[in-house]
Amino acid sequence: MTGPADAGLPAPAPGSGPARRVPLTTRQNLRGHYAGFASRFIAFVFDCAISIGVFELALGAASFAASVLVGTSIHWNRGNIWVVLAFFAWQFFYYAYFWTASGKTPGMVLLGVQVVGAEGGHAGTRRGLIRALAFPLSFIVAGLGFAGILLGRDRRALHDVIAGTAVVYCWDAREARLRSLARHGGTRRS
Amino acid sequence: MIDLVLEALDVNALIERINLNAVLARVELNDLLRRVDLNEALDQVDLNQVLDRVDLNQALDRVDMDRLVARLDIDKLIARVDINEIAGRIDIEALVKNTDLGAVMVSSSTSLVTEAVDLGRSHAVSLDDTLARWVSRLRRNHKGRAGPPGLVSPEEEP
Numbered sequence: 321m322t323g324p325a326d327a328g329l330p331a332p333a334p335g336s337g338p339a340r341r342v343p344l345t346t347r348q349n350l351r352g353h354y355a356g357f358a359s360r361f362i363a364f365v366f367d368c369a370i371s372i373g374v375f376e377l378a379l380g381a382a383s384f385a386a387s388v389l390v391g392t393s394i395h396w397n398r399g400n401i402w403v404v405l406a407f408f409a410w411q412f413f414y415y416a417y418f419w420t421a422s423g424k425t426p427g428m429v430l431l432g433v434q435v436v437g438a439e440g441g442h443a444g445t446r447r448g449l450i451r452a453l454a455f456p457l458s459f460i461v462a463g464l465g466f467a468g469i470l471l472g473r474d475r476r477a478l479h480d481v482i483a484g485t486a487v488v489y490c491w492d493a494r495e496a497r498l499r500s501l502a503r504h505g506g507t508r509r510s
Numbered sequence: 511m512i513d514l515v516l517e518a519l520d521v522n523a524l525i526e527r528i529n530l531n532a533v534l535a536r537v538e539l540n541d542l543l544r545r546v547d548l549n550e551a552l553d554q555v556d557l558n559q560v561l562d563r564v565d566l567n568q569a570l571d572r573v574d575m576d577r578l579v580a581r582l583d584i585d586k587l588i589a590r591v592d593i594n595e596i597a598g599r600i601d602i603e604a605l606v607k608n609t610d611l612g613a614v615m616v617s618s619s620t621s622l623v624t625e626a627v628d629l630g631r632s633h634a635v636s637l638d639d640t641l642a643r644w645v646s647r648l649r650r651n652h653k654g655r656a657g658p659p660g661l662v663s664p665e666e667e668p
Contacts, residue, residue, distance in 0.1 A: 352658070352662050438658060440658030440660025489635075496632065
């Protein structure tokens with residue numbers, strides 16, 4: 321993949337400038353720049369897979385424990401109000417914990433994005449909790465709350481605006497590029 | 511007898527009366543120079559002593575360096591330089607110790623997982639950029655901010 325960045329020109333932050341192709345590993349250090357929709361969405365998909373997987377495992381473990389301790393196995397009905405409530409409580413805990421602790425859920429770690437305060441500082445406990453509470457609001461009305469990530473000047477979703485947070489890239493794209501060059505250079509030499 | 515004549519003669523007065531230019535005009539200098547062994551003459555010259563007496567700074571002050579450099583064929587000069595020999599003289603260990611090159615080399619030796627993560631993130635960034643480009647076209651070159659003011663310097667702003 322080639323582009324202006326390969327010609328020595330700095331690549332723009334996604335969405336911040338005129339149309340340009342971003343190389344596979346950009347020359348620019350993206351750290352601190354507003355994260356785009358795709359990175360955030362893919363991170364969310366990973367988080368869904370992880371959190372739902374853990375929840376299913378917990379249900380399975382509870383069922384197994386019941387069968388061992390009481391002798392009767394529990395068959396969880398996904399429509400059961402308690403299961404639904406437990407699921408939402410778990411989801412809240414999952415996101416609130418990671419956002420207040422480090423600003424990064426496991427999915428976000430994978431994609432190299434992080435929740436920060438609107439001014440760029442640590443999100444903190446209060447904003448992390450508000451963000452986790454406001455998160456479901458962005459799904460309401462066909463997910464219009466997420467439109468701000470694509471259309472907004474600061475790429476903030478509804479829950480970001482409510483909580484006073486923003487999502488930025490926290491990985492060093494330039495370092496990754498150098499790593500890639502060193503790796504492939506080494507492969508060519510050997 | 512000769513000594514007596516020489517003592518009686520005022521040699522200086524005699525020389526003053528001689529028209530040296532006329533004498534020199536009658537001398538065939540080219541013929542004379544042809545008979546002189548310049549190499550032998552130069553062998554007798556102490557060049558170091560001559561150079562000691564030359565004020566090189568004064569000489570260099572009179573040199574137009576820009577004109578001198580303009581006359582140099584840099585490409586030809588570089589072609590004569592053995593880059594491999596120069597590279598061989600570089601103290602790689604000191605370079606690694608004093609620069610970020612070491613960190614890069616350590617990072618480059620990390621696992622395939624790192625490579626996969628880098629690749630995934632890069633693709634996601636490319637997708638981000640594509641989406642942002644589309645939106646920018648739809649919104650007639652709408653430009654967003656690069657990042658929060660606390661994290662991105664004004665120079666990085668579009």
